[in-house]
Amino acid sequence: MKTTKLKIGFYGITGCAGCQLSFIFNEDELLSLIDLIDLRAFPFIKEFNLEEKFDYVFIEGLVANKNDLKTLKKLREKADKLVALGACAHTGCVPAYRNFTLKENYKHLLYMKRTEIQDVKPTPVDTHVNVDYTIPGCPPDKNEIMNFIKDIVKGKEPKINNNPVCVECRRNNNVCLLDVGKPCLGPITRGGCNSVCTNGKFECWGCRGLTDDADIKLLVKLLKEKGFSEKIIKQRMRSFVGLKLPNLEKIMNE
Amino acid sequence: MSKTIKLNHITKIEGHASLNLSIDKGKVKKCELSAVEGSRYFEGLLKGRRIDEASELTSRICGICSCAHTIAAIQAVENALYIKPSKQTIVLRELLTLGERIRSHATHLYFMVLPDYLGYESALSMLPKYKKEITIALKMMKIGNQIIKTVGGRDLHPVTATIGGFHNLPSQEELDELRKNLEEIKKHAVSTAKLFSGLDYPYINRKTEFFSLTSWRKFAMLYGNLKSLNKEYLKKDYQRYIKEYHTPYSSANFVVKDEKTYYVGALARINNNHKKLSKDSKKLLDESGMKLPNNNPFSNNIAQAIELVHSVDHAIEICSKLKIKNEKIKKYRVKAGHGVAAIEVPRGILWHEYKFNKKGEITYANIITPTAQNLRSMEEDIKLLLTSIINSPKKKIVSEIEKLIRAYDPCFSCSAHFLEVNWE
Known part of the structure; x- marks a missing residue:
């Protein structure tokens, strides 16, 4: 047949x-x-x-x-x-x-x-x-x-990873780039890339989009605590996924 | 008798392009080659971003030459701040550039060019008969990708290269592995040079200026002055001799040098710098029968194939000699600056220029791609080619023009085209 x-x-x-x-x-x-x-x-x-x-x-x-x-x-x-x-x-x-x-x-x-x-x-x-x-x-x-x-x-339903990049990054035994002062977006970004950027000691810019339950507020708070200016946080978060973050301005002001 | 030819969507090139021709009484009245893709305005969206972000953002301009944009952006900033990268950094950037050139030339020659000359619509439809050739292409593309992944961290849009060095360095073992694989594909590069030297190309001869980097030390890639015929130019003065202008019919800018068309790419590099080629590639160039200087744009296919061999040789040399030291990225102080970079990328000279304020925020960016520089030459060559085939059947005219456009290896940056030919 x-x-x-x-x-x-x-x-x-x-x-x-x-x-x-x-x-x-x-x-x-x-x-x-x-x-x-x-x-x-x-x-x-x-x-x-x-x-x-x-x-x-x-x-x-x-x-x-x-x-x-x-x-x-x-x-x-x-x-x-x-x-x-x-x-x-x-x-x-x-x-x-x-x-x-x-x-x-x-x-x-x-x-x-x-x-x-x-x-x-x-x-x-x-x-x-x-x-x-x-x-x-x-x-x-x-x-x-x-x-x-x-x-x-x-005929199998294709699956997309919904874990944050951090899961693979930890599995790859990388040093956390947030801890060394880089504005890494790994915590809110969909993994599946085998953390290719952070393996190369380059912070995640969020190119794979947000995870379903991304906690933007928490990451913004963390980045602010680390001393990043609002301008830089906004620029970074908007570089790849700006249109998927319609409430960013509001979150920044909270 | 008058006729109009409109190629709305040219296939097998990188980018959305169309061609508008009108012929009246055996003369070409109009020849407009245009990029019809959407503008992405990279130069505008870089304003206000920090200098260390330029390489990551501009690498998105192009998939097939993302390493090129990354390195050009980094070099322009380094030039502005007088940062001198280490020897190891320079050599690794060269290796990255060579990997990209191997991948790009192999993809272009086998997937875009070869089907035209063997009478197929695509490399995929060549498969039953020419599986060996396509497999060779894929093997070379694979090693090109492997070089980029090893040095740059990822095979498209590299992540490790930055101002003053690399975030992460390849290991000695990885370089050894690359060397072995490169030695393995050397024979494929040689057979490619022989194959493309033996194809039957159309012939046109229009005198033009071949413009490339040049260096007395080696086959210039990332360093050196600009050279055309016997005159040399400085990079930082480029706005004095290169002018950009726009036309209402295209979303790409057109570029002229000293008010005239000029040619950039593998053919320009071979014409200007052939004495610096590796031994084996020089020998293959001699055997190809290609006369130098060569004005036939179709010879760019041979030039790329010769460069493929040279690039493999040069990459093998780097991988054999380089002893990786665990170097830190050079520290630098941010201050206001203005820098220009020009490097040789697969399709010719790529320019990046930035001005930035004391906080390191970009206030002005200008990027000129090889294809923009070649657009005017392409139009002139199409006109010239037409004069010799103007009475041929429509199908022949279209296929010859397409061969010419593809010989330039244009990158209109991305693609989406279905061939539609309208005759009136």
Whole structure:
């Protein structure tokens, strides 16, 4: 009996291509992984892209202009399940930090004068369409993408880690970077990255988004006690997940 | 007879780009190559952030060359504050850059370029017949990634590099492991150089200036002055000779040097610095039959393949010689400053410039990517290519133009395109 493979598409809107590369960088397993699925569209590396119905569409990037919005809505219609791939699609990532900066910051930039393609407020995918799954991270972990695909092929519900980065960081016997005076966001950030940044003695910036029960208040209090200014705390927390922290101003003032 | 060609979404490149052409009575009336992706305004959102955050934030500009942005941001700040990194730091940054170059060139050559010349739509559809070639590409990409992960802590958007050094250093054992793996892929880099030297490329010849870093000591990567033909330029004066302007049709800026188009990338580096290539890569360059200086932009594919061999050689040399010392990050005092960095990244020269106040907060940032510098050259080359194929069938014209665009290895920073060709 012939089984039908899942029809899959990989697309990018405004972003850096890093998430699509993360999938390709499953070097040893890439070919067998592609064998498991019917990869119908992947314009980054394919010229012929079958734009029909998809079982799953993986989308990288955030919505930054009207073109993005059009592409996203079209893909949502064609996809049975839509997967937000990586931090831009998930939280808006660094480009969405623009929402928390002054308009005058952009006055001197040449490309601001452009009118033909109109900008929209930089926002993640779920601001505009329904998202079925999210693979977080900037970049998303390549094993996580691989395991996600293996799961859906088997008909298994893919799981996303909901423990804070601290769990893996402790397991890796790292020195706590908060204790050595760095503004680490590990306690509120979703793990699953094997604490890759703190392993390298670099504090967590929160690229994988917030855990479901993230205690923002507690971390803000802790960072204040450690002597970090409100400005720095806000800038750091908003670098990757600003739009997911609508009450930050209020929390800061409490 | 007049006709219009519109490539709305060019595939197999990094970035959202489109091309608008109109031809009238056998002459090209309009040739507009544009980036259509959303602007992310990195230079604006850096304002008010601290100098030590610039590398982490700007690495998000690009997935395939995030190490490049990280290092350029760090170097610009170091130049502003007169911080001199240690020899070990410099060598590790070089290794990081080489890893990225190996990964980027291998990805570009096999996934973006090769299918065009073997008559396939993608590397994936080449698989049944050319599994060996694709496997070779993946092996080289893997070692490139392994270098970046070992030195930079993560294979995309590295985490360990910072102003004055590295948060975390690789171990001697890890470097040994890298050396072994690099020696293992050397033969693949060599076979890549031979394969790409033997492909049948279209030929155009437009005189232009090849612009790159140059150094009397080695094949320039992170240090040296700028060189074009026989003239040298200083980095810090770049705004005197390089001008950015915008056009209504593109979200990327266009760049000219001394009011003229110029070329950056592997071909410029080989044209300007071929004497400094490693022994084996020089030999392969001789055997390739590529005449120097070479004005054919399609030769950039050969130049990248030659650089792949050189990069593997250079990385092996670093991994064999470097004895890791447990160095601390250099301490520095924050004060107001202004610094420029220009480094050679896979696609050419990358510029980062920052001004900051005494608190170390960025007040001005300017970033010029290689693709922005090449955009005008690409337009001129497309026009020239068209003159020789203007009477060919539509399909041929489109495929030749796409080959040319891909030869430049443009990075419009991310991608989403489906080829749509409209003829009128």
